[in-house]
Amino acid sequence: MLLSLVLHTYSMRYVLPAAVMMGTAPTYVLAWGAWRLLSALLPARVYRELDDRFYSIYQSMVLFFFEHYTGVQIIIYGDLPKNKENVVYLSNHQCTVDWIVADMLAVRQNALGHVRYVLKDGLKWLPLYGWYFSQMYLVIFPEGTRYNPEMPKVIADSQLFADREGLTVLKHVLTPRVKATHVAIDSMKGYLDAVYDVTVAYEGTVDHRGQRKVAPSMTEFLCKECPKVHVYFDRIELKDIPEEQMYMRRWLHERFDIKDKLLIEFYDAKDSTRRNKFPGKCVNSRLSLKKTLPSLLFLGGLTASMLLTESGRKLYVKTWIYGTLIGYLWVSIKA
Numbered sequence: 001m002l003l004s005l006v007l008h009t010y011s012m013r014y015v016l017p018a019a020v021m022m023g024t025a026p027t028y029v030l031a032w033g034a035w036r037l038l039s040a041l042l043p044a045r046v047y048r049e050l051d052d053r054f055y056s057i058y059q060s061m062v063l064f065f066f067e068h069y070t071g072v073q074i075i076i077y078g079d080l081p082k083n084k085e086n087v088v089y090l091s092n093h094q095c096t097v098d099w100i101v102a103d104m105l106a107v108r109q110n111a112l113g114h115v116r117y118v119l120k121d122g123l124k125w126l127p128l129y130g131w132y133f134s135q136m137y138l139v140i141f142p143e144g145t146r147y148n149p150e151m152p153k154v155i156a157d158s159q160l161f162a163d164r165e166g167l168t169v170l171k172h173v174l175t176p177r178v179k180a181t182h183v184a185i186d187s188m189k190g191y192l193d194a195v196y197d198v199t200v201a202y203e204g205t206v207d208h209r210g211q212r213k214v215a216p217s218m219t220e221f222l223c224k225e226c227p228k229v230h231v232y233f234d235r236i237e238l239k240d241i242p243e244e245q246m247y248m249r250r251w252l253h254e255r256f257d258i259k260d261k262l263l264i265e266f267y268d269a270k271d272s273t274r275r276n277k278f279p280g281k282c283v284n285s286r287l288s289l290k291k292t293l294p295s296l297l298f299l300g301g302l303t304a305s306m307l308l309t310e311s312g313r314k315l316y317v318k319t320w321i322y323g324t325l326i327g328y329l330w331v332s333i334k335a
Contacts, residue, residue, distance in 0.1 A: 014222035017065035024299040026319035027306060028058050056113030057295045059103050064292035066100050070224050074104055077282045078233035084111030085193035088184050092173045092199055092259050093141035094215035101200050101229060102139045107291055115139060140184060142176035142252060149212050167253050172212070172263035176256045178249040185241065195236040199259045201266045203228040203276050212267050232262055232278045
């Protein structure tokens, strides 16, 4: 009985962060909506600056839970620039935590409010947030779907396609698709400083037989089941990337071949002392509480203040309902 209670309590560790992150959504949307109306007559530049700031506040609060609450260690290999840049961020894709890793790097460059994503079409229908996510770009997962060891057919089909196309068959990543990457780089090349090629590995995702397991879900991550996240960073100059799609396709596959070799070293190295880490120098990058706690207190305080009054509670509920419906309508019109 006691053991069952302990296990249940442990599994509920995600409830507090999930409740806060979702519970502050109406507050965030109301603040953004008010600013959108107030800035209607102002230059677009002014609107975008505060919009980025609002977004940064919310994402900083999210990172409070994913870094400080979980106590996860972020191990970075390679030289992450200290100053923010205009980039396309390419990463392998294993789980829903992957987009949080992009935020983890961005906050270390003071660029959190500027991160945008290419997401699966279905995520546009998330209540209240989906329409906002549907406008985002720049962070790209070229595999198109997650690498999941429990879905061997997806992996086998990806490997068969690579073999049929005369490309290197990959073991720990899927064969990347070039279209989104080409469109992003080609359309924004006049504004980009570089491409960030990022390889992510979650420690603790190998079973007792040495076989790779599924990467942690957001719930599992928030239950503190991932002790370390290893991030291998490589900055690529635009001049080193082919412009034509057919050549970029092969370049992208070569980059994923490099990722695959890094992950083979991480998971399968014959020398056990070389497993659970990437080659080269690394740093345990600790994030200051000053980067995240103020955002938590700000949004949490505003939400609590709203819920203390009857009129505030009514506005809160209406924001959830009508905000979600308007978002669905917006996404449908744009589809």
